[in-house]
Amino acid sequence: MPLPRTAGGLSLDDLDRSILNLIQAHFPLVAEPYKAMGEELRISGEEVKARLERLKAGGFIRRLGAIFDSRKLGYASTLCALEVPEQRIEEVAGIVNSYPGVTHNYLREHRYNMWFTVIAQGNEELISLLDDIEARTGLKPLNLPAVRFFKVRVDFQVKGEIGVASDG
Amino acid sequence: MPLMDKELVRALQRDIPFSDRPFADIGLLVGSSEEQILESIRSLVQNGTIRRFGAAVRHRELGINANAMVVWIVPENRAEEVGTIMASFREVSHCYQRPTAGDWPYNLFTMLHGYTRQECRATAESISRATGIKDYELLFSTRELKKSSMEYFRGNGEDEMT
Numbered sequence: 001m002p003l004p005r006t007a008g009g010l011s012l013d014d015l016d017r018s019i020l021n022l023i024q025a026h027f028p029l030v031a032e033p034y035k036a037m038g039e040e041l042r043i044s045g046e047e048v049k050a051r052l053e054r055l056k057a058g059g060f061i062r063r064l065g066a067i068f069d070s071r072k073l074g075y076a077s078t079l080c081a082l083e084v085p086e087q088r089i090e091e092v093a094g095i096v097n098s099y100p101g102v103t104h105n106y107l108r109e110h111r112y113n114m115w116f117t118v119i120a121q122g123n124e125e126l127i128s129l130l131d132d133i134e135a136r137t138g139l140k141p142l143n144l145p146a147v148r149f150f151k152v153r154v155d156f157q158v159k160g161e162i163g164v165a166s167d168g
Numbered sequence: 169m170p171l172m173d174k175e176l177v178r179a180l181q182r183d184i185p186f187s188d189r190p191f192a193d194i195g196l197l198v199g200s201s202e203e204q205i206l207e208s209i210r211s212l213v214q215n216g217t218i219r220r221f222g223a224a225v226r227h228r229e230l231g232i233n234a235n236a237m238v239v240w241i242v243p244e245n246r247a248e249e250v251g252t253i254m255a256s257f258r259e260v261s262h263c264y265q266r267p268t269a270g271d272w273p274y275n276l277f278t279m280l281h282g283y284t285r286q287e288c289r290a291t292a293e294s295i296s297r298a299t300g301i302k303d304y305e306l307l308f309s310t311r312e313l314k315k316s317s318m319e320y321f322r323g324n325g326e327d328e329m330t
Contacts, residue, residue, distance in 0.1 A: 012230075020223070020225055020230070023222055023223040024220075024222045024223050024224075024225060025220060025222055026222070027221050027222040027223070029206055029209055029210055029213070029221060030206070031189055031191060031192070031202055031206070032188060032189060033190065033191075034186065034188070034190075035188070045188070049186045049187075052186050053186055056183075056186075058229075059226055059229050060225060060226055060229050060230060061223050061224070061225055061226070062223075062224040062225060062226050062315070062317070063182075063183050063223070063224050063317060064183050064184055064222070064223045064224075065180055065181060065182060065183055065184050065221070066177075066180040066181060066209065066212070066218045066220075066221050067218065067219050067220045067221070067222070067224065067317075068177065068181065068217060068218055068219065068318075068320060069216055069217055069218070069219045070318060070320070072215070072216055072217040073177065073217065073320055073321075075318075075320070079264075079266065079277075081272075093313045093314075096313075096314075097313060097314040100316075100318075100319065100322075101318075102314060103314070103315075103316050103317065103318050104314060104315055104316075105312075105313035105314035105315075106235075106309040106311065106312055106313060107309065107310045107311040107313055108237060108307040108308060108309050108310065109307060109308050109310060110305070110307045112272070114313070115237065115307075115309075116313075116314070119318045142269055142270075142272055143269075144266040144267055144269070144272075144277075145266065145267070146264040146265065146266055147264075147265050147266060147267060148247065148248070148251060148264065148265035149263075149264055150251040150252060150254065150255040150263035150264060150265070151254075151255035151260060151261075151262060151263040152219060152261070152262050153261060154220070154224070154261050154262075155261075156225055156227045156230065156232055156281065158225075158230050159231075159283070
Protein backbone atom coordinates (compact mmCIF):
# COMPACT_ATOMS: atom_id res chain seq x y z
CA MET A 1 0.00 0.00 0.00
CA PRO A 2 1.60 3.26 -1.04
CA LEU A 3 2.24 5.87 1.60
CA PRO A 4 0.35 9.15 1.30
CA ARG A 5 2.15 11.66 -0.85
CA THR A 6 2.53 15.29 -0.14
CA ALA A 7 2.92 18.28 -2.37
CA GLY A 8 6.68 18.05 -1.91
CA GLY A 9 6.76 14.45 -3.18
CA LEU A 10 8.28 13.04 0.01
CA SER A 11 6.04 10.58 1.78
CA LEU A 12 5.32 10.68 5.49
CA ASP A 13 4.44 7.66 7.57
CA ASP A 14 2.68 7.49 10.91
CA LEU A 15 5.93 7.74 12.83
CA ASP A 16 6.85 10.94 10.99
CA ARG A 17 3.44 12.32 11.82
CA SER A 18 3.83 11.40 15.49
CA ILE A 19 7.19 13.13 15.54
CA LEU A 20 5.74 16.26 13.97
CA ASN A 21 2.87 16.27 16.45
CA LEU A 22 5.23 15.85 19.37
CA ILE A 23 7.96 18.21 18.36
CA GLN A 24 6.00 21.44 18.05
CA ALA A 25 4.87 22.02 21.61
CA HIS A 26 6.41 19.13 23.56
CA PHE A 27 10.11 19.19 22.80
CA PRO A 28 11.90 17.69 25.81
CA LEU A 29 14.23 20.19 27.47
CA VAL A 30 16.69 17.59 28.65
CA ALA A 31 20.34 16.85 27.90
CA GLU A 32 19.49 14.14 25.35
CA PRO A 33 16.21 15.31 23.84
CA TYR A 34 16.16 13.02 20.78
CA LYS A 35 16.75 9.97 22.94
CA ALA A 36 13.89 11.13 25.17
CA MET A 37 11.59 11.52 22.16
CA GLY A 38 12.63 8.06 21.03
CA GLU A 39 11.66 6.62 24.41
CA GLU A 40 8.23 8.18 24.06
CA LEU A 41 7.81 6.78 20.54
CA ARG A 42 9.56 3.47 21.24
CA ILE A 43 12.31 3.99 18.70
CA SER A 44 15.98 4.81 19.09
CA GLY A 45 17.36 8.31 19.46
CA GLU A 46 19.32 7.62 16.29
CA GLU A 47 16.13 6.98 14.35
CA VAL A 48 14.58 10.16 15.75
CA LYS A 49 17.58 12.17 14.59
CA ALA A 50 17.57 10.52 11.18
CA ARG A 51 13.87 11.19 10.67
CA LEU A 52 14.26 14.80 11.78
CA GLU A 53 17.09 15.30 9.28
CA ARG A 54 14.85 13.91 6.56
CA LEU A 55 11.87 16.03 7.61
CA LYS A 56 14.05 19.12 7.65
CA ALA A 57 15.59 18.32 4.26
CA GLY A 58 12.14 17.53 2.88
CA GLY A 59 10.88 20.95 3.89
CA PHE A 60 8.40 19.86 6.55
CA ILE A 61 10.31 21.43 9.41
CA ARG A 62 11.14 25.08 8.96
CA ARG A 63 13.34 25.27 12.04
CA LEU A 64 13.81 23.71 15.45
CA GLY A 65 14.68 25.97 18.32
CA ALA A 66 13.41 28.79 20.46
CA ILE A 67 10.54 30.91 19.22
CA PHE A 68 10.82 34.23 20.96
CA ASP A 69 8.23 36.77 22.03
CA SER A 70 9.59 39.82 20.26
CA ARG A 71 8.02 42.25 22.71
CA LYS A 72 9.71 40.53 25.65
CA LEU A 73 13.02 41.09 23.86
CA GLY A 74 12.24 44.78 23.65
CA TYR A 75 11.15 44.79 20.03
CA ALA A 76 8.05 46.47 18.63
CA SER A 77 5.79 44.59 16.25
CA THR A 78 2.71 45.16 14.21
CA LEU A 79 0.44 43.82 11.48
CA CYS A 80 -0.04 45.90 8.35
CA ALA A 81 -2.17 45.74 5.25
CA LEU A 82 -1.95 47.24 1.80
CA GLU A 83 -4.49 47.65 -0.94
CA VAL A 84 -2.41 46.65 -3.97
CA PRO A 85 -3.67 46.85 -7.55
CA GLU A 86 -3.54 43.42 -9.20
CA GLN A 87 -0.88 44.36 -11.73
CA ARG A 88 1.47 45.69 -9.03
CA ILE A 89 1.42 42.72 -6.68
CA GLU A 90 4.80 41.25 -7.67
CA GLU A 91 6.49 44.64 -7.60
CA VAL A 92 5.06 45.67 -4.23
CA ALA A 93 5.68 42.24 -2.70
CA GLY A 94 9.32 42.55 -3.75
CA ILE A 95 9.63 45.89 -1.99
CA VAL A 96 7.82 44.83 1.19
CA ASN A 97 9.72 41.54 1.41
CA SER A 98 13.08 43.28 1.08
CA TYR A 99 13.07 44.33 4.74
CA PRO A 100 14.45 41.72 7.20
CA GLY A 101 11.99 43.12 9.76
CA VAL A 102 9.09 42.02 7.57
CA THR A 103 8.83 38.43 8.68
CA HIS A 104 5.56 37.22 7.17
CA ASN A 105 3.74 38.44 4.08
CA TYR A 106 0.55 36.93 2.70
CA LEU A 107 -1.77 37.65 -0.17
CA ARG A 108 -5.39 37.44 0.97
CA GLU A 109 -8.77 37.67 -0.64
CA HIS A 110 -9.97 41.12 0.23
CA ARG A 111 -9.68 44.67 -1.02
CA TYR A 112 -6.82 44.89 1.49
CA ASN A 113 -4.94 42.08 -0.16
CA MET A 114 -1.38 42.20 1.17
CA TRP A 115 -0.92 41.48 4.88
CA PHE A 116 2.49 41.55 6.52
CA THR A 117 4.02 41.55 9.98
CA VAL A 118 6.82 43.92 10.96
CA ILE A 119 9.26 43.58 13.85
CA ALA A 120 11.63 46.43 14.71
CA GLN A 121 13.90 47.51 17.53
CA GLY A 122 11.42 50.09 18.77
CA ASN A 123 8.44 52.05 17.60
CA GLU A 124 10.47 54.74 15.84
CA GLU A 125 12.26 52.22 13.69
CA LEU A 126 8.94 50.52 12.95
CA ILE A 127 7.21 53.71 11.79
CA SER A 128 10.27 54.63 9.78
CA LEU A 129 10.11 51.28 8.01
CA LEU A 130 6.44 51.82 7.16
CA ASP A 131 7.15 55.35 5.93
CA ASP A 132 9.84 53.88 3.72
CA ILE A 133 7.40 51.35 2.26
CA GLU A 134 4.94 54.16 1.58
CA ALA A 135 7.60 56.25 -0.11
CA ARG A 136 8.78 53.39 -2.31
CA THR A 137 5.36 52.01 -3.27
CA GLY A 138 3.15 55.09 -3.18
CA LEU A 139 0.76 53.05 -1.04
CA LYS A 140 0.04 53.81 2.60
CA PRO A 141 -0.04 50.73 4.83
CA LEU A 142 -2.86 50.21 7.30
CA ASN A 143 -1.02 49.85 10.62
CA LEU A 144 -2.80 47.65 13.16
CA PRO A 145 -0.60 46.97 16.20
CA ALA A 146 -2.17 44.67 18.80
CA VAL A 147 -3.97 46.45 21.62
CA ARG A 148 -4.85 43.23 23.44
CA PHE A 149 -3.27 39.82 23.25
CA PHE A 150 -5.40 36.75 23.76
CA LYS A 151 -3.50 33.86 22.29
CA VAL A 152 -0.57 32.62 20.31
CA ARG A 153 -0.38 28.86 20.17
CA VAL A 154 0.84 27.27 17.00
CA ASP A 155 0.54 23.50 17.17
CA PHE A 156 -0.65 21.94 13.95
CA GLN A 157 -2.30 18.55 14.20
CA VAL A 158 -0.78 16.45 11.45
CA LYS A 159 -3.32 13.96 10.20
CA GLY A 160 -3.17 10.86 8.06
CA GLU A 161 -4.73 11.94 4.82
CA ILE A 162 -2.62 14.66 3.32
CA GLY A 163 -2.14 15.72 -0.23
CA VAL A 164 -5.89 16.10 -0.71
CA ALA A 165 -6.47 19.09 -2.94
CA SER A 166 -7.91 21.99 -1.04
CA ASP A 167 -10.19 24.64 -2.44
CA GLY A 168 -7.91 27.27 -0.94
CA MET B 169 19.87 42.73 28.74
CA PRO B 170 23.25 41.33 29.82
CA LEU B 171 25.66 40.42 27.02
CA MET B 172 25.43 36.74 27.82
CA ASP B 173 21.68 36.68 27.18
CA LYS B 174 21.93 38.35 23.79
CA GLU B 175 24.48 35.76 22.76
CA LEU B 176 22.16 33.10 24.05
CA VAL B 177 19.26 34.53 22.03
CA ARG B 178 21.45 34.53 18.93
CA ALA B 179 22.51 30.94 19.54
CA LEU B 180 18.98 29.72 20.26
CA GLN B 181 17.25 31.37 17.35
CA ARG B 182 19.15 29.20 14.92
CA ASP B 183 18.33 25.56 14.49
CA ILE B 184 19.55 23.45 17.37
CA PRO B 185 21.72 20.61 16.16
CA PHE B 186 20.47 17.06 15.63
CA SER B 187 23.24 15.79 17.89
CA ASP B 188 23.24 13.57 20.96
CA ARG B 189 23.66 16.52 23.31
CA PRO B 190 22.52 19.63 21.38
CA PHE B 191 22.49 21.91 24.44
CA ALA B 192 26.04 20.98 25.34
CA ASP B 193 26.98 21.92 21.75
CA ILE B 194 25.24 25.29 22.10
CA GLY B 195 27.03 25.77 25.40
CA LEU B 196 30.37 25.39 23.60
CA LEU B 197 29.37 28.23 21.26
CA VAL B 198 28.64 30.69 24.05
CA GLY B 199 31.00 29.44 26.75
CA SER B 200 28.42 27.90 29.07
CA SER B 201 27.75 24.46 30.42
CA GLU B 202 24.99 22.21 29.13
CA GLU B 203 23.10 22.61 32.41
CA GLN B 204 23.37 26.40 32.29
CA ILE B 205 21.94 26.42 28.79
CA LEU B 206 19.05 24.17 29.79
CA GLU B 207 18.35 26.26 32.88
CA SER B 208 18.41 29.45 30.82
CA ILE B 209 15.97 28.03 28.29
CA ARG B 210 13.64 26.77 31.00
CA SER B 211 13.71 30.13 32.72
CA LEU B 212 13.06 32.00 29.45
CA VAL B 213 10.15 29.67 28.70
CA GLN B 214 8.84 30.20 32.23
CA ASN B 215 8.80 34.00 31.89
CA GLY B 216 7.41 33.90 28.38
CA THR B 217 10.46 35.33 26.60
CA ILE B 218 10.59 32.06 24.75
CA ARG B 219 7.02 31.54 23.64
CA ARG B 220 7.69 28.01 22.53
CA PHE B 221 10.70 25.74 22.25
CA GLY B 222 10.15 23.31 19.43
CA ALA B 223 9.73 22.89 15.73
CA ALA B 224 8.13 25.36 13.39
CA VAL B 225 6.58 23.17 10.71
CA ARG B 226 5.72 24.12 7.17
CA HIS B 227 2.01 23.52 7.51
CA ARG B 228 1.24 24.01 3.84
CA GLU B 229 3.58 21.10 2.99
CA LEU B 230 1.47 19.06 5.38
CA GLY B 231 -1.72 19.80 3.49
CA ILE B 232 -2.97 22.49 5.85
CA ASN B 233 -3.82 24.69 2.92
CA ALA B 234 -6.78 26.64 4.23
CA ASN B 235 -5.50 29.52 6.30
CA ALA B 236 -8.01 32.16 7.21
CA MET B 237 -7.54 35.39 9.05
CA VAL B 238 -11.03 35.86 10.44
CA VAL B 239 -11.80 39.42 11.42
CA TRP B 240 -14.68 40.41 13.66
CA ILE B 241 -16.56 43.53 14.74
CA VAL B 242 -16.89 43.32 18.49
CA PRO B 243 -18.32 46.06 20.71
CA GLU B 244 -15.51 47.45 22.85
CA ASN B 245 -17.23 46.56 26.11
CA ARG B 246 -17.30 42.88 25.06
CA ALA B 247 -13.81 42.67 23.58
CA GLU B 248 -12.15 41.05 26.62
CA GLU B 249 -14.91 38.48 27.07
CA VAL B 250 -15.23 37.62 23.38
CA GLY B 251 -11.48 37.40 22.80
CA THR B 252 -11.17 34.96 25.66
CA ILE B 253 -13.91 32.72 24.23
CA MET B 254 -12.33 32.83 20.77
CA ALA B 255 -8.92 31.92 22.18
CA SER B 256 -10.39 28.82 23.82
CA PHE B 257 -10.99 27.22 20.41
CA ARG B 258 -8.18 24.79 19.60
CA GLU B 259 -8.39 25.71 15.92
CA VAL B 260 -7.53 29.32 16.73
CA SER B 261 -3.78 29.75 16.70
CA HIS B 262 -3.66 33.52 17.15
CA CYS B 263 -6.15 35.94 18.67
CA TYR B 264 -5.58 39.68 19.02
CA GLN B 265 -7.55 42.85 19.40
CA ARG B 266 -6.33 45.56 17.05
CA PRO B 267 -7.41 49.11 16.30
CA THR B 268 -9.88 50.03 13.61
CA ALA B 269 -8.95 52.68 11.07
CA GLY B 270 -10.67 54.58 8.30
CA ASP B 271 -12.55 52.03 6.22
CA TRP B 272 -11.35 49.05 8.28
CA PRO B 273 -14.03 48.32 10.91
CA TYR B 274 -12.81 44.97 12.30
CA ASN B 275 -11.19 44.94 15.74
CA LEU B 276 -10.74 41.26 16.61
CA PHE B 277 -8.47 38.98 14.61
CA THR B 278 -8.32 35.19 14.81
CA MET B 279 -6.12 32.92 12.70
CA LEU B 280 -7.71 29.65 11.72
CA HIS B 281 -6.01 26.80 9.94
CA GLY B 282 -7.55 23.75 8.35
CA TYR B 283 -7.23 21.19 5.59
CA THR B 284 -10.14 22.75 3.72
CA ARG B 285 -11.87 26.10 3.51
CA GLN B 286 -15.09 24.46 4.60
CA GLU B 287 -13.41 23.41 7.83
CA CYS B 288 -12.40 27.00 8.49
CA ARG B 289 -15.87 28.32 7.67
CA ALA B 290 -17.43 25.80 10.03
CA THR B 291 -15.08 26.78 12.83
CA ALA B 292 -15.86 30.46 12.25
CA GLU B 293 -19.56 29.65 12.47
CA SER B 294 -19.00 27.85 15.78
CA ILE B 295 -17.09 30.83 17.11
CA SER B 296 -19.87 33.14 15.95
CA ARG B 297 -22.46 31.03 17.77
CA ALA B 298 -20.37 30.82 20.91
CA THR B 299 -19.79 34.57 21.07
CA GLY B 300 -22.93 36.00 19.46
CA ILE B 301 -20.76 38.03 17.06
CA LYS B 302 -22.33 38.02 13.61
CA ASP B 303 -20.24 40.64 11.78
CA TYR B 304 -17.19 38.84 10.49
CA GLU B 305 -15.25 38.02 7.37
CA LEU B 306 -12.84 35.24 6.47
CA LEU B 307 -9.78 36.45 4.63
CA PHE B 308 -8.20 33.32 3.17
CA SER B 309 -4.57 33.50 2.18
CA THR B 310 -3.92 32.69 -1.45
CA ARG B 311 -0.15 33.02 -1.50
CA GLU B 312 2.59 32.93 1.09
CA LEU B 313 4.79 35.77 -0.15
CA LYS B 314 7.29 35.59 2.68
CA LYS B 315 7.73 33.46 5.77
CA SER B 316 10.93 33.99 7.71
CA SER B 317 12.13 33.89 11.29
CA MET B 318 13.21 37.14 12.87
CA GLU B 319 16.91 37.48 13.53
CA TYR B 320 17.19 39.21 16.87
CA PHE B 321 20.32 41.08 17.90
CA ARG B 322 22.00 40.59 14.56
CA GLY B 323 24.83 42.46 16.21
CA ASN B 324 27.60 44.29 14.52
CA GLY B 325 29.02 45.01 17.92
CA GLU B 326 26.91 48.10 18.48
CA ASP B 327 24.37 46.40 20.65
CA GLU B 328 27.02 44.71 22.76
CA MET B 329 27.00 47.51 25.39
CA THR B 330 25.39 46.59 28.69
